Amino acid sequence: MPQHYPFSAVVDSDEPGSRTDMALALILTTVSPEIGGVLVRGEKGTAKSTIVRALAAVLPRIDVVAGDRFSSDPRDPAPLSPDGPFAHDAPVETRPVRLVELPVGATEDRVLGSLHLERALSEGRTEYEPGLLARAHRGILYVDEVNLLHDHLVDLLLDAAAMGRSTVERDGVSVSHAARFVLVGTMNPEEGELRPQLLDRFGLTVEVRAPRDPGARMEVVRRRMAYDADPDGFAAAYADAERDLTERIGAAQARVADVALSDAALLQIAELCAAFEVDGMRADIVTARTAVAHAAWHGRAEVTTEDVRAAARLALPHRRRRNPFDAPGLDEDLLDEVLGPEPDPDPDPDPTPDGPTDPRPDGGTSYEESNPSHEAHDVPGNGADEPRPDRTPTAAGAASSATTVSGGTPYRARLLTARGTGAGEAGRRSRARTDNGRRIGTSTDGRGPLHLPETIRAAAPHQVARGRAGGALRLLPGDLRRAAREGRESNLVLFCVDASGSMAARRRMEQVKTAILSLLLDAYQRRDKVGLVTFRDGAAELALPPTHSVDIAATRLDALPAGGRTPLAEGLLEAARVIEVERIRDPRRRPLLVVVTDGRATSGRDAVPRSRRAAETVAATGASAVVVDCESGPLRLGLAAVLAEHLRAEHLPVAEVSADALTGAVRDGRAA
Structure with missing residues (x-):
């Protein structure tokens, strides 16, 4: 069976969010590796991993010094290889470009390399054992679910990407070696966003979506089933297209150094970057390199406006200035304003295709579905794990008088942490x-x-x-x-939000939502999992099951209506239920409950005693908690402070959620 699905079989139509953009971005970054790699964002089941894994098979083979573990280029006069120096007539071998996968759970030793323990203990010799960065030199380093990569591994990638080499100083080993590679990452935004420092290191970014056209979806299934039924025959049908694609990439790689970038094209690039208010100069440089690669890919000797436009669509969306919870994207109207409208398609186009061709005799659109063996993690275990976009976060039996108020601009929130020292997934919140x-x-x-x-x-x-x-x-x-x-470590930050009538005053609700948005932004930056429980008008609801996507949480919060009575006990009991369920699903991730309320309980008989018993039930779970007190006005009852005592939680007035309100960070429960 062929190792991977043919790359030329995955190119599809010009539908927005199609995999044509993804294929083009991958090819351009291999034509000119200085572009800096590709980040592919998309929903699960959109063949992100399969396309990347198919890329290496269509890249031209490379020459390396025979026997060198660090893939040194024979033409390099001073290769940075611990296995060197090499004689000028050292033997040369030709091999395929490597695709090296970096697992999300990889250790630092595996990435950087380390002391060869077997030889150190058995022979008493100090010898360096290369890691994944050494293996990826002059190849592709692929990180699936790159947004879930631990921060210490992100730091290693940032250093290698910036310097083009890896330096190891540990366990008696002192080694430097070249580490220049094309970094390709794939991610599902629903599982959380990418750390900004790493996001900027990706030269290009593309968004992919599953096709909405029924005919296109039918073709996806047909091709997937044809491949599964006869992998060798399916690959043979695309052999000529794969070979043609390899030759075209090789020709573009040879041509790219001779493509002219005029001052007029450079001015267009500078005007675009200024118009989109990108930070720094990396965007200008990457856009210029991408435009040159695009011209080389299309066989042109000079960069044109078409090349600049294509480069901007790939290089600028993730670099433009945007609000914390805005999705990345590019304003096409602004792009047209700077460059002029896109020309109409040529009625008699050049028969040479703009991308990898589809060799099917019927000329059908080319699609393929992700290989289940590679993307089994994308299949949801059950419906409770997946946010439901069609579900509006309103409580059962909501009153028709409910109001909706948007929050303001988020600010830097105080650090809230779980008690003691945990042992969870690496993150940036609590001690562990x-x-x-x-x-x-x-x-x-x-x-x-x-x-x-x-x-x-x-x-x-x-x-x-x-x-x-x-x-x-x-x-x-x-x-x-x-x-x-x-x-x-990262934590489960579960928000339990009072959306009742006592909280419905427009100004107060705006202040509350702004505080929660600020805490959500803090959770995003600290790699937490978040969930949202709301209670109002007699019932509580899990508005957002625990997820890594704080963007979805912000969207649900923004649409949260307010009004009705205050079922505080129901809200706390629902929060306790969610905590216990998540402890079974993810036992290493400690919960941090953030209850946002003024402490009033007005729904049902014995509302106050029931709410206090519910608070004690939550406290019995051992979860760390914070009560954000939203009570305002000249006459205050202090009920939120009483609730905090029953929860064994910290009491925090909403005005003090901002990190600027007090000096220093607040640690929940004080570190034990």
């Missing part, structure tokens, strides 16, 4: 034992990276008793020591 961070000692519990010096120190006193008279160090399992590190 993690695989990265500062070392606070060693442990023997089997967690964390091996700490070689402490392992040798633990074994050294026992070598005579173990009969060692020379040679390799004799180790037993009890000698192994692990580095105990303390860093930060």
Whole structure:
């Protein structure tokens, strides 16, 4: 069976959000690797991973120094390779371009490389074992679900992308090697956004969506089933198209250095970047390089307005200034205003296609569906995990007098953290034992990276008793020591929001929504999972099941109506239920409950005693909590403070949610 679905079989129509843009972006960044890679954003099941994996098969083969583990170019007069130096007549071999996948859960040692433990312990030799960055040199480094990549790995990629080399200084190893690669990342925005520093490092970005046209969707299924039924025959049908595509990429790579970029084209690029208010100069440089690559791809000797337009659509959407929860995109009207309207299509177009061709005799549109073996993680386990876009976050039996108020501009929120020290997924909120961070000692519990010096120190006193008279160090399992590190973890931040009539005053609700938006923005920056419970008019509702997408949470919050009585007990009990369910699904992620209310309970009989019993139920879960007190006016009852006592939570007036309200960060429950 062929390893991957043919690349030329995945190009589709010119429908907005189609995979034509994705294929073009991938090809341009391989024609000119200096562009800086591609970020592909799209909903699940849109063949993001499959197209990327198919790319390497159509790239021209490269020459490398034979036997060199770091893929040095024989034409490079001073290759940065620990295996060098090489003789001028060193043997050369030709091999395919590598596609190296960086798993989201990879360790730092696996990415950078480290001391070769087997040789160090058995032979007493210090030898460097290359990591994924070394293997990806002169190839493609692919990160699926790049938005979920741990921050310490993001830092490593940023350093390598900026410097073009990787430097390792650890465990007695001091090595530098070249690490120039095309960085390709795919992500589903519903699972959370990408850290801004890494987002800017991607030269190009594209949005992909599943086709909406029934005929196109039918073709997706037909091609997927044809490939599954006869992979070899299906690949053979596209062999000529794959070969033609490889030759065209090779010709563009050879031509790109000779493409002329006139002052007029440079001025167009500068005007575009100024019009879209991009920060810094990287956007100008990337757009220029992309326009040159686009001209080379189309066989032109000079950059034209068409090339500049195509480059801007790929290089600028993720760099324009936008509000925190705005989706990336490009204003086509502004693009036309700067460059002029796009010319009408040529009624007699050049028969040479603009992209990879479709060799099907019927000329049908080319699509393919993601390989289930690669994208099984995209299939939802059950409906409760997936946000439902058609569901309006209103409580059951909402009163017709309910009002909707939008929040203001988010501000920098105070840091709220869970009590004590956890052991969850690496993030940027609460204290935790993690695989990265500062070392606070060693442990023997089997967690964390091996700490070689402490392992040798633990074994050294026992070598005579173990009969060692020379040679390799004799180790037993009890000698192994692990580095105990303390860093930060991400949490489940569950918002429990009072949307009742007592909160419905327009000015107060605007202040409340602005505070929650600010906390949501903080959760986005700290890589948290968020959920939203609302209560009003006699009932509570899980308006947003826990998700990594704070954008969806912000959208649901903005549409949240207010009015009716205050079922505080129901809201707290629903929050407790969600916390317990999430503990089963994601036991390592500690919850942080943020209750936004004025503390009044007015729905049903015995509303106040029931709300206090519900608060004690939540407290019994052990979840850390904060009560954001929204009470205002000259006469205050202090009910939110009483609620905080029953919840064993911190009481925080809404005016103090801003980090500027007090100096320093607030740590929930004070670190134990």
